[in-house]
Amino acid sequence: MSGLDDRTPASGAAARLRTLQLQLAPCAAPADGGLSCFEGVQQAPPDPILGITDGFLKDTSPQKLNLGVGAYRTEEGRPLVLSAVRKAERMVVDDATRNKEYIPMGGNPQFCALSAALAFGPDSDCSREGRLATLQALSGTGALAVGGAFLARHYQASKAIYLPVPTWGNHHGVFGSAGLVVRPYRYYHAPTRALDYAGLIADLGAAEPGAIVLLHACAHNPTGVDPSPEQWRGILRVVQERRLLPFFDSAYQGFASGDLDADAAALRLFASARGPGGRPQELLLAQSFAKNMGLYGERVGALHVIAACPQVRGRVESQVKIAVRQMYSSPPIHGAAVATAVMANPALSAEWQAELASMAGRIKAMRAALVAALAEAGAPGSWDHITSQIGMFSYTGLTKEQCIHLRDKWHIYMTLDGRISMAGVSHKRVRYLADAIADAVRNA
Ligand SMILES: Cc1ncc(COP(=O)(O)O)c(C=O)c1O
Structure with missing residues (x-):
């Protein structure tokens, strides 16, 4: 019987002593060169949030x-936990036809279609024209990470991504570790506690052509300051002049105004825009259901890519799937099934939107x-x-x-x-x- 066996009082005491020694001992001593092969690992700072x-x-x-x-x-x-979500969850759990098989790399197709309609509207040009690729993602963060990885590998025009100052703290880490070069653009003007519109336009106007620009779709985190509709049109102009690639982050659709469509207005302005020669505006969107459906820990979201034509969309989608395959193979099924049940059922969808309006x-x-x-x-x-x-x-x-x-x-x-x-x-x-x-x- 080993000295670490805890079944007798004596050996139990020995085990506890050994555990205590391990907890107290500095990771150095033993003659064989050290206690752990990870001795050089430094303590990470706590996450600021x-x-x-x-x-x-x-x-x-x-x-x-x-x-x-x-x-x-x-x-x-x-x-x-929203009442609509609880009801949808019961439907999902009680559905005897469901199983636990893997789903495709791109996720639940019905969830993807409904998420796209929620973001871009039920009859968007990009969807109707076959230019929209949508993949289920591990909430907003996962969508940002997969989108970042895809861009770092396959987007040729630039590896720079411009982030607003300030922005959600995790943007820097997510895009930096994806292999993009993070650059700042002015956003918040502290003295007036308002948008630094002139600074924003100047910085994006000076960005290298083709650079990626991260835009908060609504309810900018952390400032709570969004551009006005007129200012969004100005941002679109400079994006088109510099041929920048917008990457929208939509973590709060419905939370800003209480209305899902109103909060998608800026995103839809860009998604329906045409550039010189009628060339459709291309963009990425990381969409999260954490806040607006209260599905935080279920990790429900989607990555959308709008391409200029269906052929490019198909190639892009194939490469985003490769990124997914290499990172986690396929997304989880439960949370997306719940969100799908909410969005697909008119009564549950209406109940959800009323609850969302009440939270806002x-x-x-x-x-x-x-x-x-x-x-x-x-x-x-x-x-x-x-x-x-x-x-x-x-x-x-x-x-x-x-x-x-x-x-x-x-x-x-x-x-x-x-x-x-x-x-x-x-x-x-x-x-x-x-x-x-x-x-x-x-x-x-
Ligand atoms: C601006 C912004 N983007 C993305 C996220 C990611 O959220 P999640 O990964 O939980 O969907 C958050 C969460 O706080 C956020 O505030």
Whole structure:
């Protein structure tokens, strides 16, 4: 019997001692050259967003408030599974004709068709003309990663991708590790808390011809500041002049306005555009169902590529499939089946859209409540930007020191760039938050 056997008290104690020794020992000692072949591996820094939850969970204060993570919360601060999703899930589970076989590399065809219609409209030119390739993806992040890998391997015009400043933190890592060269373009103008439209146009106008440009389809994360319809037309103009390749990231369709079609307006403007000689605008889209269907952990999304003609679309699709095959072979079936059941069933789809509008409505109401509470708390400065921004987040303008003050004194957790998830705010806690912000602005 080995000394590590835990079946007798004596050997159990020995095993526990050995475990303790392993936990305490610095990874160095033994004469054979070291304890682990991974000794050179450095500790990674905590993820700036997911790390916030770690700190929040360790905090024992009953007052604690997590405004860091971009997931919807109810007025009671709880995660929400939409009623339409619960019903669809039951249908999927009860469907005895379903099995657990692999699905094709491109995913569930019905899910792909419905996702494309949701993004581009039910009768889009690109779909009707056979120029649209759609592949199921591992939520938005997976779609960005597969799209990035495809572009790094097969897009000849440029390997540069321009990202807005600021942007969702993971864009840099996803595209950088795909092999693209990440470059910045101006987006947010801190003094006016508005879009730096002139800076954006100047930077994209100076981008190398053919470069890829990442555009948030709506509800820009982290700023909550979107271009106006007129400004989107200006962005399309410069994209066409420089022959840039737009890569849309749509993680919040329906969350900005509560209306799926309204939130797809910028994307559809580009998707239906024609350039010189009637050449269709080509683009990529990473679409996520994490927020708008509340399917976060199910990892449901799609990558769409609009090509200039069906022949190119076919070749592109074949290469994107190769990227999928090499990364994870084929996507998971359950979440996509649930999303398909919601979108395909008119009653469930209507119920989902009503629930989506209600989530967006609660977030808008929390914006107004926070501005009112800040006024009551006498917080110095103007806070109107909180109601003019849209989507899940507010870019409050709080400094890093003020955010640390909120965390250490008030147990309020947020990213240190001043971004708060409005979904984490409730009527019950809004005055506490406003008092804390007023204190931080005065004293931090
Ligand atoms: C702008 C943006 N893009 C993509 C994602 C990816 O989300 P997921 O991979 O959960 O779909 C997020 C999530 O927060 C996001 O904010």
